[in-house]
Amino acid sequence: MSEKDFQLKVSVRKIFWYEGMSTRLNVKLSALVSRDTSKTRAPLEEYTDIDVLGIFFTPDFRLRLKIGDCSTSSRRVPERLFWLEGVKHFFKADECYLVRPYDVSSSSKQLAARLGISLVCGKDLEVLMQIASNESKLRSDSPFLNGSSYQEREHILDGLEEKLEPLQKYRLVYYWLFEPRRNLQQLISFLTDFQSHLRPDNKPHLILFSDYVWLYALTVLQTVEYVAATGISDINRSIRQYLFGGELGLRERESLVKQLEELRHIIEGSQATSAREIFEVLPPYYDDLLELVTRFARKPRASTKALRYAESLNLSDAFLNQSYDLPQELMPIDEVTVKLLNDVAIFVTEASGLNKDFSRKYIELSNQVFTT
Amino acid sequence: MVDQLERFKKGLRSQDVHTGLRNVDPNSGLVVQYMENTRLIGMSASLALTIKGQDVIEDAEALKVIVADQLDIEPFAFNDVIDLLEGTGAIYNVKREGKTIKSFSEKMPLHKDLFEYLGRAWEDRRPTEIEASMLYTVDALATRPFRASEFEKSFGIDPKAQEIILELGEQSELIKEIGLTNGDKIYYSPYFSFENPKIMGELFASHTDDAIRAEFEKLKTYQGIPLTDDLPVLNDAVARGLMQAPSIEDPAGLERGFAFAPYTLGHEYLTTKKAVLEKALAVLACVRCGQHFGGYTAIYAPERILETLLDPLREHKLKAHSSHKRQYRLMHRMGIVNFIPSGSWVQPQLIETEDNIEAVMLAIELLKYSGEPLSDRGVPPDAPKILMNQGRYLTPIMTVHKKRKRLLLTDAHWEALVNAATGRKRIE
Numbered sequence: 116m117s118e119k120d121f122q123l124k125v126s127v128r129k130i131f132w133y134e135g136m137s138t139r140l141n142v143k144l145s146a147l148v149s150r151d152t153s154k155t156r157a158p159l160e161e162y163t164d165i166d167v168l169g170i171f172f173t174p175d176f177r178l179r180l181k182i183g184d185c186s187t188s189s190r191r192v193p194e195r196l197f198w199l200e201g202v203k204h205f206f207k208a209d210e211c212y213l214v215r216p217y218d219v220s221s222s223s224k225q226l227a228a229r230l231g232i233s234l235v236c237g238k239d240l241e242v243l244m245q246i247a248s249n250e251s252k253l254r255s256d257s258p259f260l261n262g263s264s265y266q267e268r269e270h271i272l273d274g275l276e277e278k279l280e281p282l283q284k285y286r287l288v289y290y291w292l293f294e295p296r297r298n299l300q301q302l303i304s305f306l307t308d309f310q311s312h313l314r315p316d317n318k319p320h321l322i323l324f325s326d327y328v329w330l331y332a333l334t335v336l337q338t339v340e341y342v343a344a345t346g347i348s349d350i351n352r353s354i355r356q357y358l359f360g361g362e363l364g365l366r367e368r369e370s371l372v373k374q375l376e377e378l379r380h381i382i383e384g385s386q387a388t389s390a391r392e393i394f395e396v397l398p399p400y401y402d403d404l405l406e407l408v409t410r411f412a413r414k415p416r417a418s419t420k421a422l423r424y425a426e427s428l429n430l431s432d433a434f435l436n437q438s439y440d441l442p443q444e445l446m447p448i449d450e451v452t453v454k455l456l457n458d459v460a461i462f463v464t465e466a467s468g469l470n471k472d473f474s475r476k477y478i479e480l481s482n483q484v485f486t487t
Numbered sequence: 488m489v490d491q492l493e494r495f496k497k498g499l500r501s502q503d504v505h506t507g508l509r510n511v512d513p514n515s516g517l518v519v520q521y522m523e524n525t526r527l528i529g530m531s532a533s534l535a536l537t538i539k540g541q542d543v544i545e546d547a548e549a550l551k552v553i554v555a556d557q558l559d560i561e562p563f564a565f566n567d568v569i570d571l572l573e574g575t576g577a578i579y580n581v582k583r584e585g586k587t588i589k590s591f592s593e594k595m596p597l598h599k600d601l602f603e604y605l606g607r608a609w610e611d612r613r614p615t616e617i618e619a620s621m622l623y624t625v626d627a628l629a630t631r632p633f634r635a636s637e638f639e640k641s642f643g644i645d646p647k648a649q650e651i652i653l654e655l656g657e658q659s660e661l662i663k664e665i666g667l668t669n670g671d672k673i674y675y676s677p678y679f680s681f682e683n684p685k686i687m688g689e690l691f692a693s694h695t696d697d698a699i700r701a702e703f704e705k706l707k708t709y710q711g712i713p714l715t716d717d718l719p720v721l722n723d724a725v726a727r728g729l730m731q732a733p734s735i736e737d738p739a740g741l742e743r744g745f746a747f748a749p750y751t752l753g754h755e756y757l758t759t760k761k762a763v764l765e766k767a768l769a770v771l772a773c774v775r776c777g778q779h780f781g782g783y784t785a786i787y788a789p790e791r792i793l794e795t796l797l798d799p800l801r802e803h804k805l806k807a808h809s810s811h812k813r814q815y816r817l818m819h820r821m822g823i824v825n826f827i828p829s830g831s832w833v834q835p836q837l838i839e840t841e842d843n844i845e846a847v848m849l850a851i852e853l854l855k856y857s858g859e860p861l862s863d864r865g866v867p868p869d870a871p872k873i874l875m876n877q878g879r880y881l882t883p884i885m886t887v888h889k890k891r892k893r894l895l896l897t898d899a900h901w902e903a904l905v906n907a908a909t910g911r912k913r914i915e
């Protein structure tokens with residue numbers, strides 16, 4: 116990625132932020148593929164990546180996704196427009212921006228209009244940026260939005276120990292590959308498997324943890340979106356269904372676990388006793404998950420802002436060597452949003468069996484950053 | 488004795504004691520000497536239920552003033568209550584300036600029992616023997632009235648402790664008594680919605696203590712029990728007007744009575760909101776009738792029926808059925824439901840008044856919590872009423888195959904299998 120491309124992405128990210136979204140750069144879209152017998156082939160193949168992703172939840176928990184494709188290359192704009200339409204469909208995005216720093220042909224503009232893609236070219240970007248900057252009172256050189264804090268964070272995480280590579284891979288690739296419902300358990304499983312290697316006094320580990328909190332907050336909000344659409348009056352049932360992809364999936368898993376339990380009895384007879392509950396369909400942290408999702412569902416105005424809070428915290432001087440102040444007009448501090456985010460940090464820590472200082476430090480830092 | 492009480496009940500009864508002790512001078516020698524731990528747990532329960540679901544308490548100083556006024560949580564005990572709740576994990580991120588608590592976040596369980604946590608905290612504080620005996624007594628009274636002689640005979644509480652408990656009980660009005668003509672006494676709880684406690688003596692004169700205990704315990708665990716001939720004490724209690732028993736006509740045309748003895752800390756259900764309680768009992772009687780006398784289409788899960796009546800997505804309406812007109816007649820007469828014609832059948836639809844909604848919610852709580860609604864214990868009105876009861880897998884009884892030489896898997900192996908089956912294994 117060229118520096119010029121990166122600056123374009125940062126500009127689009129700034130516009131998305133101004134529009135009230137939380138953002139993510141370089142989201143990879145991939146597919147799991149079968150391994151060959153020699154196991155030399157990678158288990159996944161990458162399709163493409165989304166340069167800038169904007170995420171927004173309406174107060175009734177409907178997810179809105181916006182994607183931005185940014186390039187300084189002047190070639191093949193029509194092909195790129197068709198490609199972007201495919202990405203939009205694949206990722207179930209609501210809107211797309213194709214951003215080019217120069218003017219494009221009028222046939223490309225017609226095509227963009229027909230495909231419903233916003234074409235931002237030539238001086239459009241500059242004007243949009245100016246409006247965003249004036250309206251939000253954000254200084255254009257603010258480290259938060261000029262990309263330097265983002266680059267610093269990614270640089271730190273690129274330098275993580277090799278043994279933590281799966282955790283990097285999960286946040287960059289697998290998280291975006293899995294159906295959202297699977298991340299309720301997968302994110303916790305990834306952290307659980309590396310709990311003994313993660314230390315809260317290690318700065319890169321804490322930064323990694325903070326990104327996992329952002330990812331889990333997104334997963335919780337997607338769960339609430341499902342719950343709100345299918346039955347908020349029986350939230351317990353709705354979450355169980357969501358975990359397993361619907362009532363049918365839930366029943367299948369219940370039946371499978373029952374068969375496994377019976378199998379153990381057949382094999383071991385009366386010796387089949389255990390000090391722990393093993394044959395449970397629901398994860399051991401299910402009760403706490405139910406509490407967390409319920410709290411998000413009960414406070415839509417506060418909870419739908421959680422991703423922006425998490426993003427601004429993660430890229431602040433609390434975690435990085437950057438210093439900036441977000442204007443109150445852009446993100447007035449809501450104590451309940453901060454608290455819900457802290458709840459996510461506590462949940463992720465406890466469900467994964469991480470050292471409790473992870474959530475303790477996270478709360479300390481959020482207290483520092485979000486002071487009223 | 489008190490060790491036999493479940494943790495949940497230790498927390499719950501501590502709140503009962505605190506509620507009662509609000510009638511007593513907090514500096515009274517007996518309270519200070521014997522009830523310190525229990526009061527603190529009780530105050531914590533009252534505060535916890537009041538702030539549950541609020542997420543953030545931004546002005547703890549204001550809360551201190553409010554709870555002092557509304558819940559009798561003395562300002563000097565406020566910090567101890569916060570410390571205790573922080574210790575249980577129910578609140579966190581407590582911001583202090585010196586000794587002043589400025590703000591905090593709450594994480595009270597919305598779907599689990601807070602009282603379980605508080606019961607554990609009560610145990611950890613190493614309460615006195617008197618406190619333990621007091622909780623045991625209050626819990627016994629929450630099930631049924633009992634004779635004075637039972638104190639020593641059944642509960643094993645020594646006379647000296649008895650004296651203190653009775654004195655505290657009398658001062659706080661936690662324990663009410665009725666003298667019998669033979670000099671004996673009956674104790675009962677003021678939180679029971681008995682219609683006429685004065686006639687309790689007649690019940691004790693006509694039945695053995697064992698029969699009274701057995702039938703009241705049945706009723707405690709099953710509010711709305713059908714009044715069948717094998718329950719002479721409850722039939723008598725209803726006949727004498729001690730307790731309420733709405734009756735419903737069964738499919739054979741017989742009137743069936745259903746007995747209730749709700750235990751409620753919120754006195755308004757016994758006074759200003761008595762109509763709501765009566766409606767709730769009528770609702771329960773109707774679904775109990777469908778449950779016990781519904782034939783092959785008997786109600787399997789009465790809570791579900793009531794949740795449907797509360798559900799706006801289902802227009803507060805039950806599906807049509809041939810017996811609905813008969814079964815829900817009492818609710819119809821009391822103005823709780825309308826009958827929407829559906830061919831020759833009807834669909835009962837809740838009439839959405841504040842009282843009716845509260846009555847159905849109360850009925851659900853009476854079903855779930857053995858006649859003890861939790862919503863009158865300080866929960867804010869907007870708190871969700873969905874309390875989870877996570878079902879555990881019941882191990883089926885299986886035929887054990889012939890023993891043979893076999894490889895046994897460890898717990899870890901089985902756990903890995905289950906994790907893979909349920910999507911908890913890392914996918915890579």
